[in-house]
Amino acid sequence: MASACPTIVLVPLCVPGHLPSMFEAGKRLLKSAGGAMSLTVLFTQMTMAANLMSDVDDLIRKEAGSGLDIHFHHLPAVELPTDSPGAENFIMRFIQLHAPHIKAALSGLASPVAAVVADYFCTTLFDVTRELALPVYAYFSSSASMLALILRLPALDEEVTGDLVDMEGAVDVPGMPPVPAALLPAPLMTKGPNYEWMVYHGKRLMEAAGIIVYTVAELEPAVLAAIAGGRCVPGRRAPTVYTVSPALSVSVKAQGDGEQRHECVAWLDAQPPASVVLLCFGSMGGSFPPPQVSEIADALERSGHRFLWVLRGPVPAGCGAPYPTDANVDELLPEGFLERTKDRGLVWPKWAPQKDIIAHSAIGGFVTHCGWNSVLESLWHGVPMAPWPLYAEQHLKAFELVSVMGVAVAMEVDRERGNFVEAAELERAVRSLMGGSEEEGQKAREKAAEAKALCRNAVEEGGSSYVSMQKLAREMLAHCGCEADASAS
Numbered sequence: 192m193a194s195a196c197p198t199i200v201l202v203p204l205c206v207p208g209h210l211p212s213m214f215e216a217g218k219r220l221l222k223s224a225g226g227a228m229s230l231t232v233l234f235t236q237m238t239m240a241a242n243l244m245s246d247v248d249d250l251i252r253k254e255a256g257s258g259l260d261i262h263f264h265h266l267p268a269v270e271l272p273t274d275s276p277g278a279e280n281f282i283m284r285f286i287q288l289h290a291p292h293i294k295a296a297l298s299g300l301a302s303p304v305a306a307v308v309a310d311y312f313c314t315t316l317f318d319v320t321r322e323l324a325l326p327v328y329a330y331f332s333s334s335a336s337m338l339a340l341i342l343r344l345p346a347l348d349e350e351v352t353g354d355l356v357d358m359e360g361a362v363d364v365p366g367m368p369p370v371p372a373a374l375l376p377a378p379l380m381t382k383g384p385n386y387e388w389m390v391y392h393g394k395r396l397m398e399a400a401g402i403i404v405y406t407v408a409e410l411e412p413a414v415l416a417a418i419a420g421g422r423c424v425p426g427r428r429a430p431t432v433y434t435v436s437p438a439l440s441v442s443v444k445a446q447g448d449g450e451q452r453h454e455c456v457a458w459l460d461a462q463p464p465a466s467v468v469l470l471c472f473g474s475m476g477g478s479f480p481p482p483q484v485s486e487i488a489d490a491l492e493r494s495g496h497r498f499l500w501v502l503r504g505p506v507p508a509g510c511g512a513p514y515p516t517d518a519n520v521d522e523l524l525p526e527g528f529l530e531r532t533k534d535r536g537l538v539w540p541k542w543a544p545q546k547d548i549i550a551h552s553a554i555g556g557f558v559t560h561c562g563w564n565s566v567l568e569s570l571w572h573g574v575p576m577a578p579w580p581l582y583a584e585q586h587l588k589a590f591e592l593v594s595v596m597g598v599a600v601a602m603e604v605d606r607e608r609g610n611f612v613e614a615a616e617l618e619r620a621v622r623s624l625m626g627g628s629e630e631e632g633q634k635a636r637e638k639a640a641e642a643k644a645l646c647r648n649a650v651e652e653g654g655s656s657y658v659s660m661q662k663l664a665r666e667m668l669a670h671c672g673c674e675a676d677a678s679a680s
């Protein structure tokens with residue numbers, strides 16, 4: 192038995208789509224271990240995301256009085272890489288530069304390390320954990336379908352000589368129906384540094400002691416079975432997958448009233464139940480060229496439905512990752528649009544409290560870029576979607592939402608024209624989503640309601656996520672010769 196309380200060390204990727212859910216997974220592990228472990232979070236100074244450090248500060252402040260044993264450690268800043276074009280390439284180089292600092296931080300901890308959990312973009316750090324003989328788990332903030340594809344990628348890379356986008360027929364993503372090559376994640380379409388990094392991660396994920404995936408097991412059963420059944424890597428079984436499902440609650444601000452209440456939430460209070468379609472496109476989306484802004488405005492005006500549209504401004508040139516600025520709506524929107532729609536629409540020009548918005552009973556549908564956090568936030572509240580994939584692996588997820596889960600109405604997105612959507616197509620999708628008589632919309636609404644029940648059950652005692660976290664906490668404690676409190680939840 193170790194003398195001090197062992198700690199789980201999180202090495203997150205400090206961006207909005209990865210950090211919060213990983214941190215939540217860490218807290219769930221602590222609770223599952225019933226006070227037998229602490230949590231240590233190693234933060235990189237991810238200065239490339241403008242709103243990021245304030246998010247990290249919020250997180251720390253919130254946890255200060257939570258009673259959980261959590262320690263935050265800020266790693267020294269590194270020089271931002273200048274030789275790494277492409278978002279993925281930039282991020283991987285950025286993480287690689289932290290290796291010595293992470294090694295020093297791990298070596299200097301007072302507590303024994305039960306396990307290191309590293310974001311799946313940080314597999315270069317597996318060299319550090321190997322040198323220190325520490326068990327390492329990967330944290331996968333995207334869908335199990337994406338994990339299956341990444342694990343399959345090294346073999347696919349050997350099978351296909353040219354670019355994957357040019358391959359004949361569909362791509363075999365284990366557990367999924369055949370995926371058209373045109374829907375592959377952006378970094379996988381053509382070979383280059385971003386692609387090579389993904390192949391690299393596919394190989395290195397196989398070294399992990401386990402992979403924690405942010406998903407609801409009941410939403411992706413076939414893919415999870417395919418991974419567990421060894422269908423991704425010829426002749427080898429993938430590491431055990433542990434699912435951690437969302438358990439979302441609204442913020443204190445959204446519960447309050449009067450001045451405390453966020454403007455978007457207060458506006459929703461005045462709208463009838465399930466009457467508003469939300470349009471929000473993640474941390475890097477929402478900034479559209481003027482012709483696309485006009486098409487969206489036309490579609491919303493003609494649909495006649497209520498809407499809350501998070502519209503962002505241009506992305507500043509020369510930053511590592513493309514985070515948009517606030518929008519100047521007067522400049523961007525067609526003349527008279529705001530006046531004509533003022534009784535039924537709100538255009539929000541900056542970062543919005545999406546989790547609180549999607550939780551509001553006035554929201555009836557979500558036009559989403561299909562970031563995985565946004566998808567799970569929507570399903571947690573039973574909100575059906577219209578997928579408008581923009582970047583990363585979002586086309587794959589859009590396909591899964593429509594063709595596998597049935598929780599979304601299909602929308603035609605022209606990938607060759609920069610993911611352009613015509614006004615008439617968006618109008619049709621919004622009408623279908625928001626209660627038209629079309630079978631597709633009705634089915635999406637029913638399936639989203641079913642998904643909500645699955646999400647809620649997964650985190651209840653005995654549910655898939657609950658059981659998974661308990662099993663993993665026990666396994667981590669066993670690494671350092673400890674046992675979990677049997678009564679822990």
Ligand code: UDP
Nearest residue numbers: 207208473474542543545546562563564565
């Ligand atoms: N988000 C938000 N306000 C915004 C845009 C995004 O709160 O205006 C949140 C959203 O709720 C989600 C996260 O940022 O939790 C984005 O993660 P996701 O995986 O959906 O997309 P990504 O940004 O990684 O593409």
